[in-house]
Amino acid sequence: xxxxxxxxxxxxxxxxxxxxACQSPAVEPAVAEATAAPEDPVxxxxxxxxxxxxxxxxxxxxxxxxxxxxxxENRFGGHLSTHPIGPIDTxxxxxxxxxxxxxxxxxxxxxxxxxxxxxxxxxTGLGNWTEEQFFRAMREGKYKGLATSRPLLPPMPWRNFAxxxxxxxxxxxxxxxxxxxxxxxxxxxxxx
Numbered sequence: 001x002x003x004x005x006x007x008x009x010x011x012x013x014x015x016x017x018x019x020x021a022c023q024s025p026a027v028e029p030a031v032a033e034a035t036a037a038p039e040d041p042v043x044x045x046x047x048x049x050x051x052x053x054x055x056x057x058x059x060x061x062x063x064x065x066x067x068x069x070x071x072x073e074n075r076f077g078g079h080l081s082t083h084p085i086g087p088i089d090t091x092x093x094x095x096x097x098x099x100x101x102x103x104x105x106x107x108x109x110x111x112x113x114x115x116x117x118x119x120x121x122x123x124t125g126l127g128n129w130t131e132e133q134f135f136r137a138m139r140e141g142k143y144k145g146l147a148t149s150r151p152l153l154p155p156m157p158w159r160n161f162a163x164x165x166x167x168x169x170x171x172x173x174x175x176x177x178x179x180x181x182x183x184x185x186x187x188x189x190x191x192x
Contacts (some may be wrong), residue, residue, distance in 0.1 A: 115188075123183075
């Protein structure tokens with residue numbers, strides 16, 4: 001009998017503790033107020049441009065011991081007009097291939113020959129562009145961001161960039177305009 005009484009008393013104590021614990025208001029941890037200063041849009045743009053891979057096509061490469069290395073003197077200068085391309089074996093295109101030039105700034109495919117644009121802060125690059133032009137190029141795929149211009153051609157992945165938030169595109173634009181100017185008028189795209 002004593003055993004039954006102790007068991008019943010223990011069960012009652014457990015139920016009472018559980019009931020009180022479940023009905024007590026939750027203690028919220030103190031939330032620290034955000035005191036960080038807003039991020040500098042140019043720094044944000046630098047981060048985005050570096051991680052998205054704009055250098056992959058818009059910066060000429062030099063061949064090093066481990067393969068292509070960025071030509072930082074001409075960073076974001078696009079295909080250098082002083083570097084002509086050699087003969088192109090167009091027979092491979094009919095077999096489904098596309099080609100890149102040795103500096104990785106010229107592409108050849110069924111669309112023709114395209115040259116990576118100068119996106120440096122120079123007037124031959126993005127230096128004279130407006131934010132509206134940059135947004136149009138990135139969102140609508142318009143050459144030089146002009147409403148009546150031709151579409152951007154492969155391999156420019158503008159459809160991916162069209163999904164970026166306005167503040168990210170703005171940050172990229174501000175960063176690119178702040179980069180070292182590379183005076184280089186890129187050759188025009190052409191059909192084969």
